[in-house]
Amino acid sequence: MITTCTGEGDLVADGFTASEAVLAAAAGLDRRGIALVPHFPLAQHIGARLRGSLSEELLKRVEMRPARPDQMARALADHLGDVALVIAAPPPYETGGHAPRTVGERSCPACRADLWMLSSEQLGLFLASAWKVLRPGGVLAIATTTRQQAGRLIDPAPRIIRQAQGLGFRYAQHVIALRVPIDEDALVVQAGPADLAQLRDTRSRALPPPVSVHADVCLFTKPQARREGGAR
Secondary structure, eight states: OHHHHOOTTOEEEESSOOSSHHHHHHHHTTOEEEEEOOOHHHHHHHHHHHHHHSOHHHHTTEEEEOOOGGGHHHHTGGGTTTEEEEEEOOOSSOOOSSOOOOTTOOSOTTTTOOOOOOOHHHHHHHHHHHHHHEEEEEEEEEEEOOEEETTEEEOOHHHHHHHHHHHTOEEEEEEEEESSOEETTEEOOOOOHHHHTTOOOTTOOSOOOOOOOEEEEEEEEOOOOOOTTOOO
């Protein structure tokens, strides 16, 4: 994704940082990387992983900033309109119990790092921030995963697409990203601890526990600025 959507020296931003993967990949491909990490313990963990895998020269290409996804525009105020690719893998469910505090509160970004709740309003704030930091022609890549809730299959992708298009993003492509390796013509699916806990009697009529083998990646582009006097 990074090699397809960006060139050498371009800036890549990770909106929902969970590991060092995006930063390490960007640095290794001669790009610059910035990750939003609102929680200090996670930042410490990622920093240790980066120092253990990247050279001193590559470490100069990456950095972390203490901000939530919906604070991206403020956290990257020095890079507005400069980012080539924003990568985001938001949780498919609400992960926190506190709404974001008001913008006017006087405290550092790290102190304002409440647990992220993926409500429609907060998703809209993140998308608006991504629009501000992306350069014209820049790409927003959002990875989503369906989930089961109360016997229903919930897919967050349609809501994300509607909100992104409402801001002016162009929906460019839908990519299927496999989470499991391929062995010839078969997918190698291994049960995790949660799946093992749900093992059932083979004679049971209940449905087997679901296993996630792929993610849906929605690609959006920020349109190029129209030239004055051009065709309407």
